[in-house]
Amino acid sequence: MTPPAIVILGAGALATARRVQALYAGAQVHGLQGRVEADVTYAELGAHLCELYARGTPIVALCAAGIVIRCVAPLLSNKGTEPPVLAVAEDGSAVVPLLGGLAGVNLMAREIAAALAVPPSITTSGELRFGTCVLNPPEGYALADLAQGKRFVSDLLAGESTRIEGEAPWLDNAQLPRSNSARLAIRVTPRAWDGRTDELVIHPRSVVAALTGSGSGSGAQIAGRVREALNTQGLATLSLAALLASSERMTDPALAEAAASLNVPLRFAQTRAGDGEPPGNPLHAALRIPYETLHDDADAGIALALAPLAIDPASVGRARGRLTVIGLGPGSADLMVPAARTALDQATDILGYDTYVKMAGPLHADQRVHGTDNREEMQRARHAFELASAGRSVVMVSSGDPGVFAMAAAVLEALDGAENAGWAAVELSIVPGVSAAMATAAQAGAPLGHDFCMLSLSDNLKPWTIIETRLRHAAEADLVMAFYNPISRARPWQLDKALDIVREYRAAATKVVLGRDVGRPGGTLRSTTLGELRSSDVDMRTMVIVGSSTTRGVARGDGQSGEWVYTPRWYE
Structure with a gap:
């Protein structure tokens, strides 16, 4: 089950929310911005509940049932596809299932009510009379x-x-x-x-459809042949547990399309082919349970296996391995993109620098965590491919955006240097994140509103001479500059040297933004000028944005102190 979103309006519901959260691995508490510290914050309840509902996320809302009903009412249409939605009293004195009778809402109500030591307020007639929802059979x-x-x-x-x-x-x-x-x-x-x-x-779901031989076709054509084979044998499409193919076809996009059309997992088995012959029937290699072959059509390239009981797809062959490189954003859960959270929830293995892995939580109890030192990037990338090539779902964690001075480049470098067919078959994707520069710029205003560049002042992976050359060119080109890794105990002189170079081309009044731990607890933001900036104002966790000749400031309104810093999108 997808982990539920536990939605609260204020601090008074937080204790109850945490008790509910403990029941479901991966669940997060969603709190109204400015009212309560939670795992995820939101700005407006109605819009947030609608977004969760539309994504199919189970909702446990700690507020009045009427509020929840009015919020999601415009989306109600198909009872068969709605996720579980429950209302729980802030003090835990009532648990009311509202929607999702066919998705296990009453089971959730009983689980939550048992944890809160109250009776669930179940109103479904069949559930009350028979003690179960006959229309909601178990998985499989x-x-x-x-x-x-x-x-x-x-x-x-x-x-x-x-x-x-x-x-x-x-x-x-x-x-x-x-x-x-x-x-x-x-x-x-x-x-x-x-x-x-x-x-x-x-x-x-006791039938496995295997693709035999090396027959091709579009995803729609493959799915059509499977449906035709099922129909010939008088079998329901809903009885299909998995689509199975030879591992030699793991990267064929038509297979993934066919499995999605049939709404079943796609699994693979290693088959042996004779000299000059296509791979054999993968059923023999993948099924370790008794089964009956009902259909084996060489022309159509489809074989059907029927087992006496429902089949767990995870026991059939193996999945195509997946490696997803994600960015957590600057550190705040509400600045993590939803696709990154989804990848984390679906992962079997999570790799990354220890500090970043801890920031990625909450994680499931059954997920394997592989935390390492921040200097072990290539080893970490190779380890990720090894795990994924064995059929696991792996997430590589970076802070900020994974493609900005982070792990995406290391992952691709590891792949580029490998001669490993298993690694090449891994389903690789990169999920963007909010970079430190973008997060700092957003809090400051729009200092990156015109042409800009990002530069790392660390010479761990490139010579300082190259850094100096790039600084001069960027400064001369009048680009706004965002400095990553600006200073450390091991190289305390480099920021001063960089500023000396920039000051050759920029006036002392040039706007500078300093963002330290922006998006994390205790984060600070201030603006200064190039003439006033000192290296003592900065540490390794500070993002330094040096404006261009056109960057300017405007006083903040609504009683706020300080200024908005922005770079116009035009030149005079």
Whole structure:
């Protein structure tokens, strides 16, 4: 399940929110900006709840139920796709499931209520009568038709009894009215539903479709052949547990497209091919459970395997490994882009400099964390590829933006220097982040509003002579300059030397912005001038932005002290 967002309005709900958060790995507390310190902050409740709902994120809102209902009401349309939404009293005295009956909201309500030692306020008739939601089978099973399911439950509530055909152990303790001679039947079968109105059909995901040989085609064509094979055997598409292919085809985008169309995981198996022959049937290499081959069409390149019980896709072959390089932003959770948070939530392994990995939390208990020293970039990048090439979902963590003096370049350098087919097959993506320069500039105003450059003053990876040359060219070109790594105990002289060079080309009145730990607790921001700036004003955690000849300041309004610093987008 996607970790829920626990949304609060004020500090009075924080203690209860933390108790709920402890139940769900990866859950975060979302607090109203300016009112409460939380993992994530938001500016307006209605817009924030709508955004979470639209993304399919489960919502636990610690406020009145009516507030939540009015906020998300414009988005309500399809009961079958809505995420769980609950309202919880700030003091934990009430837990009310509102939406997501088919997504496990009542189960969440019971879990949260048990943790808070209160009874859940469940109002679903079937849930109250039978002790379970018949229309919400467990993972690995799928309801054939929601509309028919509603009619079926309505008949049970009206006094009908039912019998169960097939394996449904999750219903063993349900208080269903049962009779071996009942007109109604709950059927658990991979066979396609024939439309009978006296049946509730639940499909176990017990079929694996394997792509045999090296047949090509678009994703839509492959998915069409799989559906045709299932239809020929009388099997429901919803009974499909996974799409399987030879690992030699791991980078074929058509396979990913087909799996997405079929809404199943894509898995791979290592198959052996004879001399001059295409790879063999991957079913033999991937399935370690008893199965029956129902369909093996060499022309279509599709083979179907049917197991007696639902199949865990994770047990079939392995996934294509994934390596995602993310930027955390400057440090505040609300400045991390959503795609980075999603990558962290889905990762099996998280790598990075220890300090940054800690900033990435909260993490799941079952995630492997590989924290290292900040100077071990290439070793860290190679380790990430080794993990990903074994089929794991890996996240490489950087602060700021991963492509700005950070790990994205090291990852690509490791790939560039490797002759490893497994590494080349890894699904690599880079998620941008808010860089320190951008975060500092935003707080200051718009000092980067015109042409600018970013320079690292560290000579650990390049000679100081190159830094001097670039400083002179940037200063002469009248570019705004953002200095990373401006000073350290090991090189206390370099910032002064850099400023001396810049002062040859810039007036003493040139605007300078200093942002220290911007986006983190205790962060500070101030503006000064090039003439007043001293190296003692700066440390390694300070972003230094030196303006151009056109950069100027304007007094802040609304009673704020200081000035906004900006660089116009034009020259006189």
